[in-house]
Amino acid sequence: MRFHPRLLDTLPGYNRTQFAHDAGAGITVGVLALPLAMAFAIASGMSPTAGIWTAIVAGFLISLLGGSRVQIGGPTGAFIPIIYAIVIDYGVANLLIASMLAGMILIAMGAFRLGGMIRFIPISVVIGFTNGIAVVIFLSQIKDFLGLQIDQLPGEFFSKVSTLAGALGTTHLPTVALATASLALLIGWNRLAQHIRWMRRLPGPLGVLVVGTAATALFNLPVDTIGSRFGGIPQAVPALAFPELDLSNLGKLIAPALTIAMLGAIESLLSARVADGQIDDRHDPNQELLAQGAANLIAPLFGGFAATGAIARTATNVRSGGRTPVAGIIHSVVLLAVVLALAPLAHHIPLATLSAIVVMVSVHMGEWHAFKTLGRFSAAYRTVLLSTFFITVVFDLTLAVELGLVMASLFFIHRVSDLTRIEPVPQDNAGIDPRIQVFRLFGSLFFGAANKLESLLVAADTRPAVIVLSLDKVINIDTTGLEILQNLHRTLAKQGASLVLCGLNAQPASLIARSGFATQLGEANIVGSLEAALARASACAAKAGELSPSPLGGASPVP
Template sequence: MLRPLKVPLKRYCYSSRFQKDLMSGLTVGVISLPLAMAFAIASGVKPEYGIYTTIIASVLASLFGGSRYQVTGPTGAFIPILLSIVLTYGYENLLIAGLMAGIILVVMGLLKMGTLIKFIPRPVTIGFTAGIAVNIFTGQIANFLGLVGLARHEGFIDSMREILLHLDTVNLYSILTAALCLAIILVTPRFFPRVPGSLVGLLASTALAALAYPGQVTTISTAFGGIPDSLPQFSLPVITLEKLQQLARPAFTIAMLGAIESLLSAVVADGMTGTRHNSNRELIGQGIANIVTPLFGGIPATGAIARTATNIKSGAVTRYSVVLSALFVLATLIVLAPYAGAIPLASMAPVLMIVAYNMSEHHAFIAILKTRSNSAGVLVVTFLLTVLANLTVAVEVGLLLAMVIFVKRMSDILVVTKVLPDPENHLARVGAQDRLDSHDCSQISIFSIEGPLFFGAAQMFSQSIIDTIQYNPKVVILRLSKVPFMDLTGEDHLRTIVNSLQKRGVMVLISGLNEQPEKTLHMTGLYETIGRNHFFPHTEHAISYALKHTDTEGCLRCRDRIFHRCIAEREAAAATEGIPA
């Protein structure tokens, strides 16, 4: 699983690849450091835990994962989930939930489930991403305004009510600090695109607060007691069966969101570099990172799209650029930790607000809304539930709604039509007739089924055929060449039709059966019930077989002349017996 260098380490260190990876690593490290602290604080834990996560998770995910350029660490998407877990279960249990999520990710990778993530509908992902962005943005209003005395709440409405109740504690120094940081973050990319605006904003606003009005704003030191300059210590959390049961759902939510974010980030990296990631290996790498990181106090991590893109744009060549960025963050922790405590929380607020704005995908959100379709409804429901309830409920309901809409659409695709042969094509095709009441065969009925025959459409399929057959024909031919898929519910309804017709003495013939439906019929035994000699590759073969089992006298009395053999037999009878042609 570990990806060794293809050249000796000494040669790599003197190569141009190392120089490019080093510059990219330094750039990513500079960006990752303030984000790590900001994400940790917003998640309700100490800032150093975000730094530990950045160091450990990025190295492990890079070495064991399936994307060459992926940068892993704490992300904004996790903030509402982690904060909810901390407020409900506590920090120690957050570590256990993160470890459990890592195990789930590894299992998902081993079971080759990496490709399944792409089947999550876009309205669901856009909906919960936008909802997370709203929660992150509103969660920083208190720090931006410098409000004090607030109790932390899990719910959005309770949090907003808390902010309104404490508006009288607004700190103008905090607003000034936050406004300066925000302005620098917004302006820096326009004039200095290669300079990380968040870091410059933090440094400038911290300097302003420390020099112009010291002690007037809340800092990391006053809120959390500073940041230790020591390495993270290994500690095994106390795990009990009760805790495992209690944290199963939060852990699954972390795992699913981590898988989605990581694989989306890997796809973005593929698009920027022309490479191709291994989705299952990426899940395993992310799982290993999330198993080990909590053992050193770190919080759950996932692939970070913005930092991954920065890694690529900065010239990264190998996966070791991420390792170098982690080493830079580690060195910075040891050297500059005492000074980081002076950073105001008001300076952190704009950093996270910009992150929330960038991850909101507001353009995609508006574009989906403009469609005024069922997908727009799924988007709105997922978004509102993410904001007002929680991400787990939002994703579950969003996926359920999307599945119901999908089933409805697929059931609408299924078309059951009673058809007759087209005389001009000598039974090469079967064409629908507009006047079946006045022009039909009393002995052979042919039905054409088009679309997947599954649980959402099976009832309509059986009802359509039963309602159409108003008499007892000798033979019923079911054309299934345009049925690509049949599930067990569809098979059960087909069995009901076959049994009903066979009890009435009607022969059932099948033409054009595709591979998947045939396997289903073999598996359930319906193939044998229908009869092996009652399956035909083409409809004309089934018709020829059916004509051999019809009543010849009935054919002679029929004037519709539906089939060519009927015409030939009637002409022969007219010539020998004087029956009118």
């Protein structure tokens, strides 16, 4: 494919006015991204430093190389359960390797132009695993929200719930009070901002982070902070280093890497498509996948981890006036400047406040209204959505998506099979030979509807001399459907009868010609209209008694 970042399209004619809009948007999004990057990293079992450098490096590359004008990249809440599980099972070094493998997969998907394929994932699967991820994220925050004394929270659902329940007796009241106050302030931030001018200048998450940090430092609150748990944030650019590779674990990381790649592709392209509607533009999905791949390949070299397009930050960028990738680049520069200038202040950031921010994200990311409207949709839709949701929460996101796609495919096959039918066409014309049977097929003649045509192979009370199949209502035939037609032709030939096809649409006609079946059947037995088919059938029926014996023991149809 052609490598062409959208940044190149926006540079011609770029002016100071547009730069001013992009700079304002970039600063706003950069300020918003700071608390989110730290919160998502901590919830994923990583250090806040890893989250910040993921946002800096991945955000820069996604804007520089991406296929969207306004996409903002970085760590997102959707990755939390995946990253946490990999860290628990394989360690941080192997997480970085898995992220790099995911980057290679995304680059390959973009190079082979698979960006459009992501749109084929059913909405029921997307909503099911999105809501499931939201629940998993919420559960992961109970420990820090309540200040529970747990060394390491298990990744498996039942063990996690059991551990949380067993540790409820260690609930730390000052932590609960700070987390609850932070969550309440976050919920009411926009309402308060209508009456307090300075609050309008800060995004809610950053404002709550500032207030929570100030309260912790001024009153010396006895709560866990970034300083007490992680030792603070280094005020320097991390050394470029390749993560240690353990070849014995490489095979085990393929499945997690595929999960990271698929979720990253889905979320980034969904974010880009939402942004398109806001700015009246159209992104390049394959170029976007290339950028996402490069971001996930390079960010781990700086200690970062999996990244993708962030819907909330992208929407904030658009609302703030960003219209070119320059805004996303500035967002990364702002984060870099904050780290280099203000890193020591992060020592007092309370984990309870960061936990409240992630809880708010989990509540907002779920499409909870979908549960209320389930009754309006089919049983297949409800089954796929609820199954995907349940498996995501209780077992594993990868398994949930796989089973969701399989179930959705099976329901689709069943539905299309129901729509495929074959009906006899009555012939009122007295001149038509009664030994001619005419049938019209509707829908798609594929492997899921094979039984519909096989009924014609069952011997009837009076064997027909000719069967006419009108296929003008058939939109598609696959190789299984073609084989059924061939079997019908061979069975009729053994009986000294003929098969006539008429009204073939483009795809069925092409397959029948390419497979050689048109030659086997005889070009004269493939006609355009039902009238022509009846005429041909009448000729075949009239000569049925003159047929020569066939090599199979029956008779051969009239050529």
